[in-house]
Structure formats: C-alpha cells, structure tokens
Amino acid sequence: MKMKKKGLAGDRGGRGDLYVRLAFDIPKMDGQKSLTVTAPSSATGEAKLTRESPVELREGFAWRRWDERDNAVTMKQDKSAKSEL
Numbered sequence: 647m648k649m650k651k652k653g654l655a656g657d658r659g660g661r662g663d664l665y666v667r668l669a670f671d672i673p674k675m676d677g678q679k680s681l682t683v684t685a686p687s688s689a690t691g692e693a694k695l696t697r698e699s700p701v702e703l704r705e706g707f708a709w710r711r712w713d714e715r716d717n718a719v720t721m722k723q724d725k726s727a728k729s730e731l
Contacts, residue, residue, distance in 0.1 A: 657706050
C-alpha cells in the first residue's frame with residue numbers, strides 16, 4: 647500500500663512516499679466449493695507487526711540493507727552443464 651507524502655524527507659525538503667507491506671492469512675478450502683467468512687466473536691487476535699530492514703542515509707540518499715544479501719550462501723557452479731544463455 648502506498649501512502650503519499652508519509653515517507654522520508656527528501657533533499658529538497660519534500661517528503662517521499664511510504665510503502666506498507668500487508669500480509670494476510672487466507673483460509674484453506676480443503677476441497678470445499680464455497681467458504682463462509684464471519685467475524686470473530688471477540689477481538690482476541692492481535693496484529694503481528696514486524697520491522698523490515700533498516701534504512702541508512704548515506705550521501706544524501708536513503709539505502710535499504712537487504713537481509714538476503716547478508717545471509718547469502720555461495721554455491722559452486724557445475725562446469726559440466728552447458729548454459730544456453
């Protein structure tokens with residue numbers, strides 16, 4: 647979801663856009679053709695809020711560090727297999 651003018655301040659004094667990622671748990675059908683969804687009787691469920699990678703400000707620009715890159719695993723390439731590209 648994009649929230650206009652709610653992000654980081656830019657170099658010209660304006661604010662950027664903030665992007666929010668929403669995750670939903672979709673119920674499984676288990677072979678049924680239809681599903682009836684009702685609201686829970688009490689509000690016992692709480693939202694699971696997680697923080698994404700921190701943003702660094704370097705040289706006037708915002709940079710996001712990727713956790714996938716920090717935890718990457720290097721693999722040896724099979725030399726016997728030919729690549730068509």
